[in-house]
Amino acid sequence: MGKMCHLINSSSTWGLNVLCLVFFLTIRGVRGSQSCTPGLDIIGRTWPQGDIQLEYGEPLKIYCILDETLMESRYPGKSSLDLVFFRNGRQIEPEHVTLINETTTAMYIEKPEPSSDVYICKLRLNNGSEQQYEDICMNKVIIGFKPKEPLNFSCVSQNWENLTCTWVPAPNHIATKFSLGYKLPGRIGRRTTFKCPEPKSDQKLPPNTCMWDASTDPSYRVFHENFKFMLTAENFLGTKVFIYPIHHFAHVIPAKPVGLSVVNKTSSSVLLHWKVPYPMATFPPGLHHKVSYQSEWDDPKKWETKYITTGVRENVKYFNLSDLPYANAAYKVRVFGKSSLAVGKGKWSESSNLNFRTAATLPGQSPKTAMGSFETVVKRSSRDVYIYWQAIPAYFENGDNFTYEVFDMKEDGKLSYLKPDEITKSYALFKELSLNSTFKFEIVAINCVGVNERKATIHVPSENRRPKEPTSITKTTFDGRLFELSWDAPSSTDIVNQTIFWCENMWDRPYQCSGYLDWITVTPNMRVYNITVPDETKLYQFAVAANTDQGSSGMAWTTCTVIHNSVVGKMDSVWVNNVESRLIEVGWKLKCSDRTNSVNGFVVYYCPMESPKYHNCRGSKLSKIVPGDRNTIHGIVDGLKPYTTYMLSVAVLTNNGEGPDSDPIFATTIETAPSSPENVIATVTGTAITVEWKPPSDVNGVLRYYTVHYDQEPKDHNQQIETEERTVIRDLEPDTVYNVRVSACTVMCGKRSSQILVRTETAIKHGSNAPRPKSDVADEDEENPNQSRHLSTSAIPAVLDDRKCLSIQRQVTKSQQQAKLAQEEAARAIDIFFESCVRPVGLDFDR
Numbered sequence: 001m002g003k004m005c006h007l008i009n010s011s012s013t014w015g016l017n018v019l020c021l022v023f024f025l026t027i028r029g030v031r032g033s034q035s036c037t038p039g040l041d042i043i044g045r046t047w048p049q050g051d052i053q054l055e056y057g058e059p060l061k062i063y064c065i066l067d068e069t070l071m072e073s074r075y076p077g078k079s080s081l082d083l084v085f086f087r088n089g090r091q092i093e094p095e096h097v098t099l100i101n102e103t104t105t106a107m108y109i110e111k112p113e114p115s116s117d118v119y120i121c122k123l124r125l126n127n128g129s130e131q132q133y134e135d136i137c138m139n140k141v142i143i144g145f146k147p148k149e150p151l152n153f154s155c156v157s158q159n160w161e162n163l164t165c166t167w168v169p170a171p172n173h174i175a176t177k178f179s180l181g182y183k184l185p186g187r188i189g190r191r192t193t194f195k196c197p198e199p200k201s202d203q204k205l206p207p208n209t210c211m212w213d214a215s216t217d218p219s220y221r222v223f224h225e226n227f228k229f230m231l232t233a234e235n236f237l238g239t240k241v242f243i244y245p246i247h248h249f250a251h252v253i254p255a256k257p258v259g260l261s262v263v264n265k266t267s268s269s270v271l272l273h274w275k276v277p278y279p280m281a282t283f284p285p286g287l288h289h290k291v292s293y294q295s296e297w298d299d300p301k302k303w304e305t306k307y308i309t310t311g312v313r314e315n316v317k318y319f320n321l322s323d324l325p326y327a328n329a330a331y332k333v334r335v336f337g338k339s340s341l342a343v344g345k346g347k348w349s350e351s352s353n354l355n356f357r358t359a360a361t362l363p364g365q366s367p368k369t370a371m372g373s374f375e376t377v378v379k380r381s382s383r384d385v386y387i388y389w390q391a392i393p394a395y396f397e398n399g400d401n402f403t404y405e406v407f408d409m410k411e412d413g414k415l416s417y418l419k420p421d422e423i424t425k426s427y428a429l430f431k432e433l434s435l436n437s438t439f440k441f442e443i444v445a446i447n448c449v450g451v452n453e454r455k456a457t458i459h460v461p462s463e464n465r466r467p468k469e470p471t472s473i474t475k476t477t478f479d480g481r482l483f484e485l486s487w488d489a490p491s492s493t494d495i496v497n498q499t500i501f502w503c504e505n506m507w508d509r510p511y512q513c514s515g516y517l518d519w520i521t522v523t524p525n526m527r528v529y530n531i532t533v534p535d536e537t538k539l540y541q542f543a544v545a546a547n548t549d550q551g552s553s554g555m556a557w558t559t560c561t562v563i564h565n566s567v568v569g570k571m572d573s574v575w576v577n578n579v580e581s582r583l584i585e586v587g588w589k590l591k592c593s594d595r596t597n598s599v600n601g602f603v604v605y606y607c608p609m610e611s612p613k614y615h616n617c618r619g620s621k622l623s624k625i626v627p628g629d630r631n632t633i634h635g636i637v638d639g640l641k642p643y644t645t646y647m648l649s650v651a652v653l654t655n656n657g658e659g660p661d662s663d664p665i666f667a668t669t670i671e672t673a674p675s676s677p678e679n680v681i682a683t684v685t686g687t688a689i690t691v692e693w694k695p696p697s698d699v700n701g702v703l704r705y706y707t708v709h710y711d712q713e714p715k716d717h718n719q720q721i722e723t724e725e726r727t728v729i730r731d732l733e734p735d736t737v738y739n740v741r742v743s744a745c746t747v748m749c750g751k752r753s754s755q756i757l758v759r760t761e762t763a764i765k766h767g768s769n770a771p772r773p774k775s776d777v778a779d780e781d782e783e784n785p786n787q788s789r790h791l792s793t794s795a796i797p798a799v800l801d802d803r804k805c806l807s808i809q810r811q812v813t814k815s816q817q818q819a820k821l822a823q824e825e826a827a828r829a830i831d832i833f834f835e836s837c838v839r840p841v842g843l844d845f846d847r
């Protein structure tokens with residue numbers, strides 16, 4: 001077998017390749033096919049043997065040859081028909097495989113892709129359903145290119161002390177070896193090649209890197225401006241030389257400047273000083289410099305840059321960095337150097353860094369004020385006045401110990417030496433100023449250097465001249481930075497414009513705002529205004545002032561915040577304003593946060609209650625809509641029943657729907673006159689009339705008594721009866737027509753029942769057994785002697801006037817006397833009369 005392989009190798013064109021391959025294998029340390037090592041008991045071979053390297057484009061052909069004798073003893077019946085090829089573990093498609101004869105098969109691929117693959121020839125053993133293979137021989141196949149030009153060849157000189165060249169080999173599966181050297185221009189130079197020095201033992205250079213410096217052999221020839229680099233690349237398929245002319249001085253990157261310091265400074269400039277690092281002082285083309293700087297007020301990502309391209313050979317540099325915008329500000333400065341010949345990015349040195357602070361100066365601005373930027377808090381005999389201004393930006397403070405001062409204060413034109421009770425970054429408070437005086441304030445900005453002479457002024461009119469300020473200032477928050485401000489303005493016609501203020505603060509009202517104040521002037525008719533605030537993460541307070549030609553009302557601050565589109569809350573301030581017998585007036589107060597523009601009315605729910613004890617309705621809930629707006633504070637429910645306890649609740653109606661009901665409140669309508677008693681019957685017994693009735697259908701209160709009116713034209717008599725529904729009027733004039741009517745009384749008396757005319761009898765009857773009310777009367781008198789006595793002797797109630805009273809009393813007495821005298825003589829006649837004449841008289845008599 002070894003013999004056969006040797007024979008094939010030496011007699012084919014592949015032989016050379018195989019020899020070369022052995023060389024490369026040794027270099028790369030790749031081991032040959034294990035299963036084909038001569039001397040092992042194997043059943044076949046591949047050819048070519050071992051690793052195969054091809055140039056991309058060449059065809060790949062591998063033979064697989066079985067050993068006939070071994071086959072016969074070990075796998076009788078197997079032949080080259082059972083040979084299969086695998087690439088990286090996957091079987092090669094049959095179209096690439098050709099049967100040559102009984103022992104030999106060939107695999108052929110016309111143009112394999114650049115790759116590095118493992119091919120294995122195997123013998124297929126059919127064992128039942130399972131496929132099994134026996135490995136015969138393995139080949140590593142590498143498809144690649146002739147040496148290609150490397151990528152990114154570059155040379156950089158660090159501080160003109162060492163020269164480092166690097167490159168990135170182009171992708172190639174075939175291993176390629178590089179060797180680099182440079183030549184100097186000129187006739188002599190052309191002859192010598194400065195090869196890539198062997199790295200010193202303590203030096204670890206990355207692959208594909210060469211470094212020359214003063215200590216290497218060959219060394220770095222620093223004074224030559226131009227080098228010609230020659231990079232030789234060679235591999236199994238060939239050798240190629242690439243030439244790179246390098247402008248050496250343009251590729252020198254200096255070390256960072258040395259000894260950077262501030263020599264002198266003003267509030268807007270700084271004199272910088274530094275030195276060029278050794279050995280760049282003698283660098284023939286010299287250096288350019290770059291100064292980058294930023295202040296504490298700038299975007300930390302942004303740097304201002306100045307370039308210095310003059311004095312390239314100066315070793316000691318001074319640079320006046322001028323026009324710095326901020327005084328008393330911290331600055332960072334970075335100074336870079338580069339070869340004056342360098343082009344493109346990445347040629348700047350590392351930077352030398354320095355921090356400094358510009359000198360202080362006077363404040364850069366004065367505070368700003370608006371016509372209405374003050375607030376007055378009026379007390380009984382004096383007022384507290386807050387003076388507001390717009391703080392200057394911190395970057396204009398320009399010095400330490402910055403503050404504001406009320407520089408000058410005039411009361412009615414006369415200089416006042418009052419000091420503020422409190423002063424912050426945005427307001428000053430003067431307590432207990434006169435109500436009658438006008439004031440003028442002047443505010444200045446001051447720091448450790450001095451005062452900015454420009455002043456901001458504020459006029460505060462006397463209280464009687466001060467216009468009325470807007471009221472009900474409500475802010476509605478939308479998402480993000482948008483606020484809607486709404487207010488009610490005083491109905492004064494001389495308002496010329498209004499000012500809306502917003503002030504950034506940590507807390508909302510009632511904390512006085514001490515942050516940045518800003519404002520806008522709007523037309524006098526404006527009542528709603530949308531404001532977009534600068535920063536949605538901050539909290540803002542809002543105020544509105546009304547201005548006339550005489551002066552400003554001063555600021556009126558928002559008292560509450562309304563969340564837009566939020567469901568209006570339950571009303572918790574609801575009460576009864578007024579109760580009458582048939583109506584209840586309910587009063588309420590909207591929560592500040594519910595005082596939105598979208599309120600368009602209220603609904604009052606009410607129902608009479610089952611009993612005051614249990615909070616449930618008798619019948620269904622009724623409702624009454626009260627149209628209105630956020631300023632509506634009461635509503636009336638009418639058509640109610642007197643003397644009835646009602647349960648009431650109120651809900652807000654908004655454009656977004658109805659809010660929840662308030663907790664219920666209770667009210668009892670007051671009593672009123674009842675309706676007339678019903679079914680009134682009057683029965684005559686001699687000179688007595690028995691009157692009976694039923695209670696009124698609507699009592700409308702507590703029934704206190706009835707009044708029975710028995711009129712004998714033109715006289716009017718009446719009797720007041722407790723809550724009995726029956727009475728007997730005795731001792732009337734005989735044979736007289738009486739007009740009987742009954743009314744019921746609570747705190748007042750109701751309408752009288754319709755009249756019943758009855759005539760008393762003319763004669764007295766004795767011993768009658770007729771069903772007459774005599775016994776009833778007696779019973780009644782026995783049962784209730786006091787009542788009876790009251791009726792007979794003092795039937796005239798206190799409610800009647802004296803004249804009537806006396807007249808009735810006289811009549812009663814007279815009747816009693818007459819009756820007594822006539823009683824016995826008249827007994828018979830009365831009895832007869834009773835039997836024939838007594839009959840009930842009444843409209844609704846239904847006995």
Ligand SMILES: *[C@@H]1O[C@H](CO)[C@@H](O)[C@H](O)[C@H]1NC(C)=O
Nearest residue numbers: 063065068100101102103104
């Ligand atoms: C089969 O073919 C190969 C290659 O052509 C040859 O070397 C070998 O001798 C042949 N074997 C037989 C048994 O013919």
Ligand SMILES: *[C@@H]1O[C@H](CO)[C@@H](O)[C@H](O)[C@H]1NC(C)=O
Nearest residue numbers: 125126127128129130131132
């Ligand atoms: C078939 O495979 C089984 C298990 O893999 C093995 O025991 C048996 O000897 C094989 N038969 C032949 C003929 O190789």
Ligand SMILES: *[C@@H]1O[C@H](CO)[C@@H](O)[C@H](O)[C@H]1NC(C)=O
Nearest residue numbers: 150151152153167168169170
């Ligand atoms: C070659 O350099 C360029 C630019 O510096 C870089 O984008 C690219 O990745 C480099 N190529 C290689 C293979 O390193």
Ligand SMILES: *[C@@H]1O[C@H](CO)[C@@H](O)[C@H](O)[C@H]1NC(C)=O
Nearest residue numbers: 158159161162163164211255
């Ligand atoms: C090249 O010189 C610079 C400057 O002296 C030094 O910082 C750097 O380490 C040197 N590089 C090598 C590879 O020695």
Ligand SMILES: *[C@@H]1O[C@H](CO)[C@@H](O)[C@H](O)[C@H]1NC(C)=O
Nearest residue numbers: 262263264265266269270271
């Ligand atoms: C700083 O500059 C000022 C004005 O330009 C000058 O009077 C002063 O002498 C300078 N100081 C130094 C140390 O150079």
Ligand SMILES: *[C@@H]1O[C@H](CO)[C@@H](O)[C@H](O)[C@H]1NC(C)=O
Nearest residue numbers: 264269270271320321322323
């Ligand atoms: C730097 O320049 C500014 C503005 O041109 C000038 O006021 C200042 O005096 C200069 N400083 C020095 C030290 O020359």
Ligand SMILES: *[C@@H]1O[C@H](CO)[C@@H](O)[C@H](O)[C@H]1NC(C)=O
Nearest residue numbers: 381382433434435436437464
């Ligand atoms: C302010 O004026 C009112 C009348 O205009 C007067 O009664 C009051 O005394 C005055 N108050 C002061 C402090 O002058």
Ligand SMILES: *[C@@H]1O[C@H](CO)[C@@H](O)[C@H](O)[C@H]1NC(C)=O
Nearest residue numbers: 360399400401402447448449
């Ligand atoms: C600033 O104020 C403090 C305390 O009031 C004082 O000690 C300091 O000297 C002042 N600084 C300047 C620059 O005036």
Ligand SMILES: *[C@@H]1O[C@H](CO)[C@@H](O)[C@H](O)[C@H]1NC(C)=O
Nearest residue numbers: 478482483484528529530531
């Ligand atoms: C304010 O903005 C809101 C939301 O965009 C809008 O609904 C509302 O009508 C605006 N109000 C005014 C007065 O423009």
Ligand SMILES: *[C@@H]1O[C@H](CO)[C@@H](O)[C@H](O)[C@H]1NC(C)=O
Nearest residue numbers: 371496497498521547548549
């Ligand atoms: C607002 O009205 C006042 C008083 O007349 C006037 O001085 C001011 O200029 C007005 N402001 C604007 C922005 O019109």
Ligand SMILES: *[C@@H]1O[C@H](CO)[C@@H](O)[C@H](O)[C@H]1NC(C)=O
Nearest residue numbers: 782783784785786787788789
């Ligand atoms: C009648 O009046 C007397 C004295 O006023 C009183 O003591 C008595 O209890 C009364 N009787 C009735 C039944 O009201």
